[in-house]
Amino acid sequence: MKLTEQSFADSAVMYATAADTVAKNLQEAVRERGKAVFAVSGGKTPAPLFQLLSQMSLPWHLITVILVDERFVPDDHADSNAALVKQNLLQHEAKGATFLPMFLAGMDAEQCARHFDDQLRELGGIVDVAVLGMGDDGHTASWFPDCAQIHALIDPLNPRFCAVSEPTKAPHKRLTLTLPALLKSRLLALLITGENKKTVYREARQFAEPIEALPIRALLHQHRVPVHIFRA
Numbered sequence: 001m002k003l004t005e006q007s008f009a010d011s012a013v014m015y016a017t018a019a020d021t022v023a024k025n026l027q028e029a030v031r032e033r034g035k036a037v038f039a040v041s042g043g044k045t046p047a048p049l050f051q052l053l054s055q056m057s058l059p060w061h062l063i064t065v066i067l068v069d070e071r072f073v074p075d076d077h078a079d080s081n082a083a084l085v086k087q088n089l090l091q092h093e094a095k096g097a098t099f100l101p102m103f104l105a106g107m108d109a110e111q112c113a114r115h116f117d118d119q120l121r122e123l124g125g126i127v128d129v130a131v132l133g134m135g136d137d138g139h140t141a142s143w144f145p146d147c148a149q150i151h152a153l154i155d156p157l158n159p160r161f162c163a164v165s166e167p168t169k170a171p172h173k174r175l176t177l178t179l180p181a182l183l184k185s186r187l188l189a190l191l192i193t194g195e196n197k198k199t200v201y202r203e204a205r206q207f208a209e210p211i212e213a214l215p216i217r218a219l220l221h222q223h224r225v226p227v228h229i230f231r232a
């Protein structure tokens with residue numbers, strides 16, 4: 001298990017520490033590969049991190065920002081993760097980054113997933129750094145316990161990097177990276193905030209099974225890529 005974690009009494013300190021850790025790993029990726037792929041989650045938790053990163057002087061022109069997952073809505077929809085990333089991350093210094101959206105108008109969800117899968121392969125099939133959140137149900141990305149696709153989404157042998165997820169208890173059909181897409185990363189940075197999520201995290205970390213009941217387990221109990229948990 002390649003897990004490290006830090007707990008913070010002050011969430012502002014957590015976000016500042018996470019920003020420094022993500023920035024360092026992105027700079028290392030660019031030094032080693034001449035470019036970096038940075039995958040970011042949506043939801044409410046990451047926005048303060050994005051705002052800090054947007055002000056940091058990184059080689060953004062060599063960094064491609066992608067989504068860990070997306071609701072199947074256009075970027076003018078209130079629930080769009082692409083909109084969240086454009087408004088909070090792709091500003092200031094980070095305006096120079098390349099952004100690849102998952103949702104494309106005129107395509108159905110499976111077509112968008114296949115198109116994005118192709119784009120990620122053209123980038124080398126490597127996500128260098130990913131920022132992940134977790135829901136109270138133990139989902140991360142769009143690996144929802146209640147979605148029909150959950151087994152395939154967290155299957156380390158899934159040949160797809162991007163697939164469709166259809167949660168029954170969360171709004172919108174989703175597009176999501178699969179577990180294999182994250183298993184070559186330099187760093188997976190997981191942000192856990194609030195007592196409910198900390199309780200779910202502790203259970204997911206303590207017991208590896210049943211993995212589909214708390215899909216975050218797919219990242220916490222693998223031994224291929226480092227996962228750093230930031231808790232506040």
Ligand SMILES: O=C(O)[C@H](O)[C@@H](O)[C@H](O)[C@H](O)COP(=O)(O)O
Nearest residue numbers: 041042043044045133134135141
């Ligand atoms: O599209 C999304 O909603 C996110 O990518 C999702 O995976 C998120 O990380 C969790 O749902 C936690 O969301 P909060 O940060 O809002 O609690």
